[in-house]
Amino acid sequence: MSKLSDFKVGYFFFKKEVTSFFGSLTGYIVISIFLIANSLFLWVFPGEYNVLDSGYANLDTLFFMAPWIFLFLVPAVTMRLFADEKRTGTIELLFTRPLSELQIVLAKYSAGIALVLFSLIPVLLFFITVGFLGDPAWNIDTGAFWGSFIGLFFLAAVYVAIGVFASSVTDNQIIAFLTAMIISFFFYIGFEAVSNLELWGNFSNTVDKLGINAHYKSMSRGVLDTRDIIYFVTVSLIFLLSTKAVLEKSR
Amino acid sequence: MKIKNRLIKLIISSLIIIIGAYFLSIKFLRFDLTSEGRYTLSDYSINILKNLNDKVYIKVYLDGKGLPSTFKNFRREIKEELDEFKIYAGENLEFEFINPSESPDQEVRFALYGDLFKKGLIPIETNEISDDGKSSQKLIFPGIILSYKGREKAVNLLKSSGNSEPESEENINNSIQALEYEFTNAIQKLSKEKKPKIAFLEGHGELNEFQLMDISSILSEYYKVMTGALNGTPGILNDFKAVIIAKPENEFSEQDKFVIDQYIMKGGSVLWLIEGCKTNVDSLLLTGSTISLAQDLNLNDMLFQYGARINHDLLQDKFYSPIGLTIKGPDGKPKINYYPWYYFPVIVSDNNHVISKYLNYIRTEFISTIDTVGFNPNIKKTILLKSSELSRLDPIPARIALEQINNMPADNEMKAGRRNLAVLLEGKFESVFKNRPVNKYFPGISLPDVLTESKPAKMIIVSDGDIIRNEVDKEGKPSPLGFDRYTRQTFTGNKEFILNAVNYLCDDEGLMSIRSRELKMRLLNHDKIINNRFIIQFINIVFPVLLILLFGIIVSVVRKRKYKN
Numbered sequence: 001m002s003k004l005s006d007f008k009v010g011y012f013f014f015k016k017e018v019t020s021f022f023g024s025l026t027g028y029i030v031i032s033i034f035l036i037a038n039s040l041f042l043w044v045f046p047g048e049y050n051v052l053d054s055g056y057a058n059l060d061t062l063f064f065m066a067p068w069i070f071l072f073l074v075p076a077v078t079m080r081l082f083a084d085e086k087r088t089g090t091i092e093l094l095f096t097r098p099l100s101e102l103q104i105v106l107a108k109y110s111a112g113i114a115l116v117l118f119s120l121i122p123v124l125l126f127f128i129t130v131g132f133l134g135d136p137a138w139n140i141d142t143g144a145f146w147g148s149f150i151g152l153f154f155l156a157a158v159y160v161a162i163g164v165f166a167s168s169v170t171d172n173q174i175i176a177f178l179t180a181m182i183i184s185f186f187f188y189i190g191f192e193a194v195s196n197l198e199l200w201g202n203f204s205n206t207v208d209k210l211g212i213n214a215h216y217k218s219m220s221r222g223v224l225d226t227r228d229i230i231y232f233v234t235v236s237l238i239f240l241l242s243t244k245a246v247l248e249k250s251r
Numbered sequence: 252m253k254i255k256n257r258l259i260k261l262i263i264s265s266l267i268i269i270i271g272a273y274f275l276s277i278k279f280l281r282f283d284l285t286s287e288g289r290y291t292l293s294d295y296s297i298n299i300l301k302n303l304n305d306k307v308y309i310k311v312y313l314d315g316k317g318l319p320s321t322f323k324n325f326r327r328e329i330k331e332e333l334d335e336f337k338i339y340a341g342e343n344l345e346f347e348f349i350n351p352s353e354s355p356d357q358e359v360r361f362a363l364y365g366d367l368f369k370k371g372l373i374p375i376e377t378n379e380i381s382d383d384g385k386s387s388q389k390l391i392f393p394g395i396i397l398s399y400k401g402r403e404k405a406v407n408l409l410k411s412s413g414n415s416e417p418e419s420e421e422n423i424n425n426s427i428q429a430l431e432y433e434f435t436n437a438i439q440k441l442s443k444e445k446k447p448k449i450a451f452l453e454g455h456g457e458l459n460e461f462q463l464m465d466i467s468s469i470l471s472e473y474y475k476v477m478t479g480a481l482n483g484t485p486g487i488l489n490d491f492k493a494v495i496i497a498k499p500e501n502e503f504s505e506q507d508k509f510v511i512d513q514y515i516m517k518g519g520s521v522l523w524l525i526e527g528c529k530t531n532v533d534s535l536l537l538t539g540s541t542i543s544l545a546q547d548l549n550l551n552d553m554l555f556q557y558g559a560r561i562n563h564d565l566l567q568d569k570f571y572s573p574i575g576l577t578i579k580g581p582d583g584k585p586k587i588n589y590y591p592w593y594y595f596p597v598i599v600s601d602n603n604h605v606i607s608k609y610l611n612y613i614r615t616e617f618i619s620t621i622d623t624v625g626f627n628p629n630i631k632k633t634i635l636l637k638s639s640e641l642s643r644l645d646p647i648p649a650r651i652a653l654e655q656i657n658n659m660p661a662d663n664e665m666k667a668g669r670r671n672l673a674v675l676l677e678g679k680f681e682s683v684f685k686n687r688p689v690n691k692y693f694p695g696i697s698l699p700d701v702l703t704e705s706k707p708a709k710m711i712i713v714s715d716g717d718i719i720r721n722e723v724d725k726e727g728k729p730s731p732l733g734f735d736r737y738t739r740q741t742f743t744g745n746k747e748f749i750l751n752a753v754n755y756l757c758d759d760e761g762l763m764s765i766r767s768r769e770l771k772m773r774l775l776n777h778d779k780i781i782n783n784r785f786i787i788q789f790i791n792i793v794f795p796v797l798l799i800l801l802f803g804i805i806v807s808v809v810r811k812r813k814y815k816n
Contacts, residue, residue, distance in 0.1 A: 022806050028799060035795040043788045052780050052787065054320060055420065057773040060327075122795030129791055133783075135776035147284030205342060217334060223290045224282040225338075226275075234272040238265045245261040 009099055010107045017081065017111030026080075031119040034073040041065055042126060051126075057134040058141065059126055063148040063220040067188050067212070070116075070159050075180035077115045078163025079173045081108045082243075086171035091250070101247045105164065105240050112160040117153070144222035151219025154232040158212060159184050161239035168246045187235070188212045281338075287770055290335050295761030296435040299442070300340040307344050307399045307438055309333065312367060312392040313408075314350035319377050321418045325393065325426065329408065332430045351392050367392050371405035375417050393426075395434075399441040406437045410609070424772045425609060432765040439762070446475045447492040447757060454480030454507070455548070456500030458720050463497060465721040465732035466749055473754070481507045485693065488514040492757040495522045498716020500529065502549040505692045512553065512682050516702035520756035521710040522749075524719055525550065527561045527619025528647045530594075540652035543617065543645075554712065556683040558630045558676050561714045562620045565649055566672075568596030569641030569665050572614050574656065575737030589738065590656035593643070598636050598672060600744065605763040606675065606711075606751040607635045613744035614735055618715035620644065620670040629679040635711065636673035636748070641665040673713040673748075675755075680705040711752045719749050 021027040041049045042062055048054075049061040085091040094104060127145060131138045159180075166180035167173075191211025195204045208214050212235075215228040283291040292300075311333075313326050326348070333346045351367060354360050368374065372394040393409040409417060410426045449470065451463060460467070460478065467476050474492070481487055483506025488494055494514065503511075515521060528543045535541040545563035554560060574592035577585045594617050600610040613636070623632045643665045685703040721732040732749075733742035755763055780787070 019806070019810075022803060028803055031799050032796045035799065036792060039788075039792040039795065043791045048320070048323060052775070052784065054324070055775055055777070056324065057775050119799075122798050125791060125794055125798075129787060130775070133775045133779050133787070135774050135779075137776075139771070139773045141286050141289075141771075141773060144285040144289070147282075150284075202342075218281075218290070218331075218338070221290060221331060222284040223335075224284065225279055226281075227279045230272045230275050234268055237268055241261055241264055241268075245257050248257055 006103065009097070010103050013099070013104065013107035014111050014114070017108060018114055021077070021080075021111070021115055027077075027115075030073065030076040031115075034069060034119055035122055037069055038062065038065070038123070038126075051130060052133075057130055057139050059130055059145060059148070060221065062123065062126060063152060066152050066220075067155055067216060070156060071181055071184055071188065073119065074112075074116060074156060074159035075163050075166065075177045075184065077119075078112045078160055078167055078180060079177040080167065081112060081164055082167040082247075083171055083173045083176040086250075087173075095251055101244045101251070104247065105168075105243050109160060109164050109240060112164060113157060116156045116160060120149075120152070120156075141222070147222025147224060148220050150224060151216060151222070151228075154219065154229060155212065155216050158187065158232050158235050158239075161236035161243075162187065165239040165243045165246070168243045188216075289770060290331065292335055292339065292431060293435075293761065293765050295765060296336070296431060297339050299435060299439050300336060300344070303340055303343040303438070303442060305343065305400050305442075307340065307397060307441070309344070309346035309434075310396045311346060311348045312351050312372060312394060312396070314348040315352060315391075317389070318391070319418055321420060321423045322377065322391065322393065325409075325423050328427045329395075329430060332434065336434060352389055364390060364392075367394075367396075367405075370396055370403065371407075372396070373407050373409075375409065377418060395437075397437050397441055399438070402441055404437055404441055406433050408433055420772065420774060424770060428768055428770045429609070429766070431768065432762070435765060436762060440472050443473075446471075446473060448490055449474045449476055449493045449495065449753065449757065450488065450491045451476065451478045452481065452494060452496045452499070453478055454482070455496075455503055458497045458716065461723045461727065461729050462720045464723075464729040466719055466746065469732075469746060469750060470753060474757070481510045483507055483510060483692070485510050485513060488519060489517065491519070493520040493522060493753055495524070495719075495753070497524045497719050498526060499548055500546070502547070504549075508549070508553055509684055509689065509692060512684055513702055515557075515680055515708050515710065516682055516705040518706035518708045520708060522752055522756060523550075523554070523710065523712040524716045525554075525561050525712065525714065526617070526716050527563050527714055528565055528617070528649075530565070530617040530651065532616065535651060535653065539654070540650060543647060543649045543651055545647045553683045555624055557680050557710065558623055558625045558627060558632060559674055559712050560622050560624050561712070562622060563647045564619055565594065565645040565647060565651075566596055566618050566620055566638055566667075566670060567593035567643040567645060567660065567665070568638050569593065569662065570597050570599065570639040571595050572597050572735055572742070573738060574653075576653065576656070587737075591659045592656060593659050594651065596638060596642075596672075597742070598744070599639065600636060600748070602635070602637075603767070604633055604635060604675070605767045606755050607673075607748065608767060610747050610751075611744035612742050613718060613748055614733055614742040615672070615715045616717040618672055618717075621672060621674050621712060621714045623671070623674060623676075627678070627681060631677045633675040633677070634671050634673070635675050635752075636671075636713070638667075638670045638672060640669055642667040642670055644670070672715065673711065675709070675711050677709045678707065680708055680710075709756050711756060718745055 042051050046053060049065055051059065051061060082091070085094060127140070131140050134140055162183045163180040166183060167176040170176050170179065188211065192208050192213050195207035200207050215231045218225060219228055283289065311329055313322065313329065318326065337344050351363050352360055364374065372392045374390040374392050376388055377391055378388065394405060394407040397404045397406065408426055408430065410422060410429060416422065451457065470476050483504060487510060511521065525548065526546055529546040530543040531541050543565055551560070571591065571593050572595045573589040574595065575587045575589050578588050580586040596615050596618055598613040598615060600607040600613065641662060643660055644667050682701070682703045684701055689701050722730040722734055722736045724730065730736070731741055733745035735742060751763065
């Protein structure tokens with residue numbers, strides 16, 4: 001089989017995932033809840049996340065909250081990717097296709113990322129709002145915003161990889177959701193918490209660096225560091241490889 | 252068996268990826284996408300951080316739930332800046348945030364307050380808002396205490412620009428801009444093992460050690476500060492990074508001039524604080540009047556040759572610090588009244604040079620003006636300080652009397668405009684002893700040894716000596732520099748200006764350049780928010796969801812059409 005058709009098959013599966021997500025009502029509900037939650041924190045609820053009360057023309061709080069809100073959004077988007085196919089048995093069908101496990105994993109993974117990115121598009125409206133409200137208008141730091149946005153993308157990439165993995169180990173969507181959430185949570189903040197324990201001694205910094213937060217912090221304010229990007233790519237890759245191994249087992 | 256194989260394969264490939272990632276991470280690049288490079292540290296700071304050889308520990312005393320929102324923002328910026336410092340310092344930098352008001356026990360709290368205050372942190376009072384929405388007055392300490400090798404140093408991070416509230420957004424923004432400078436400066440000071448030497452000149456009636464007490468103590472954090480007379484000894488200044496000549500009152504001998512001149516020719520730096528005229532404040536206060544006379548220090552030819560002239564005049568400025576006089580109150584008891592006194596000009600620094608940027612007010616007394624002169628193309632002249640627009644020049648000699656408080660000149664008599672009060676000269680100076688018989692003063696010297704053109708050198712000339720002088724009270728106790736004995740307030744600009752000037756003269760340009768960093772204030776328009784609050788909330792909640800639904804409808808319509816076909 002030529003490379004091109006390989007890609008075509010992969011793309012077909014990617015498209016199938018995306019359309020099936022929007023074919024169900026859950027897809028819309030998940031994204032809508034995510035968006036409404038974001039909006040309420042940023043614009044309505046009084047408190048430190050409220051942009052209008054802060055008086056500053058930036059969306060820092062959005063990027064600060066996002067890892068937490070993504071803890072719910074991403075597992076909800078990814079939970080059905082494999083779990084559903086396993087439950088209904090269509091996974092067997094998948095294996096009869098001329099596709100390697102890696103291709104299947106990558107197709108599902110990119111579908112997950114596309115869906116998360118899609119749910120972020122309306123966030124641009126927040127950007128426009130802050131731009132409009134600036135004194136003078138449009139004094140928002142556009143470079144910083146897009147830098148942070150790229151950071152958010154890398155964060156999502158890791159969460160989706162974790163979600164894909166969690167979905168592959170079970171045939172129950174709820175369990176997939178919870179597993180993804182717990183692993184993501186641990187990666188986000190768990191390492192940092194553990195690193196504060198006394199027992200690490202001089203290694204506490206290293207333990208902290210294993211977690212997402214240590215790498216997301218500077219990205220969330222628009223500073224891209226090659227080491228942080230390498231971290232996000234590495235973690236994603238390992239989870240995808242693990243997913244592949246799980247699939248090979250169930251074949 | 253097969254399962255085991257797969258597991259081993261997974262572990263091996265993961266390990267390869269992790270090891271690869273580790274090696275790729277040894278070197279790194281950082282891309283700061285913020286438009287002003289907000290999070291980019293200067294090479295100067297990075298260099299200092301990378302060369303630390305012991306742990307710097309920083310305690311930030313700004314924390315707590317109830318901080319006003321501007322201070323929350325400030326706290327976040329401090330944390331982000333320290334995070335950035337830690338990237339380069341690694342294990343050698345640790346920091347923590349401490350809420351000094353955390354303890355519910357008032358005694359513990361007050362003990363900590365007292366401790367922090369003693370170490371040099373200045374508290375400010377703010378309105379703290381508790382969870383139930385009640386506001387109460389609380390003390391906060393927006394500063395840090397650094398420790399390194401057992402040494403400690405307190406740094407106040409909140410800039411006060413005099414004319415605005417401490418927690419105003421402008422003030423906080425200025426403070427945020429200064430963070431890198433403050434941290435780097437403090438770390439450098441703590442970690443520097445060998446300090447460069449600077450000298451205060453003596454022997455021409457300069458200010459004495461008590462009058463220079465405050466500035467000396469600040470300068471000695473950076474430099475080894477020495478005092479001494481020249482006694483016409485050539486080369487005596489060679490070891491010094493900078494020489495400060497603070498308000499001399501006696502003539503300079505040609506021998507001493509030659510020593511200073513040749514020091515400059517070798518690339519030395521001089522801070523001249525020279526009065527254009529001699530005015531005795533004590534006799535003014537004691538007798539009610541005094542005569543201000545032109546002061547001739549035998550330096551005119553020298554300064555003229557370098558490119559500046561201190562004029563024999565006396566500046567009156569509408570922007571002044573009042574004079575306080577003790578009068579008999581209605582109850583017969585003495586009380587202090589304040590009167591306008593244009594002879595104590597207060598300088599508002601408003602230019603962008605690193606030395607004079609963002610200075611607080613500077614207090615001066617009986618200041619003269621400076622003109623730049625000459626056309627030496629090798630000399631760059633920068634005006635650092637100017638009077639206000641409403642100024643007036645008294646010719647010398649002038650009789651100054653306290654009764655003038657009652658008729659200070661009207662605005663239409665203050666037409667002299669903005670006059671130069673401090674100037675920076677940089678470049679290759681020409682010796683004032685060029686083409687002169689030096690043998691006359693130094694019989695032994697051979698003429699070829701006399702340098703006639705300087706290596707690149709710097710000097711700053713200020714036409715007031717009181718700018719560096721702290722008051723000394725009757726018991727001989729020195730007040731802080733900038734302390735105004737009449738109004739009892741302290742003008743912190745004096746200290747900042749002198750310190751910046753000396754740092755600049757001593758080549759600490761790397762540090763100075765951090766100071767010149769500027770961050771744009773990005774605020775929201777409060778009126779727009781108040782007028783549109785509901786609409787903003789409505790649009791931002793409803794539109795994103797609508798957008799998604801719209802997309803869904805389009806998708807399903809397209810799909811149905813596809814099926815139909």
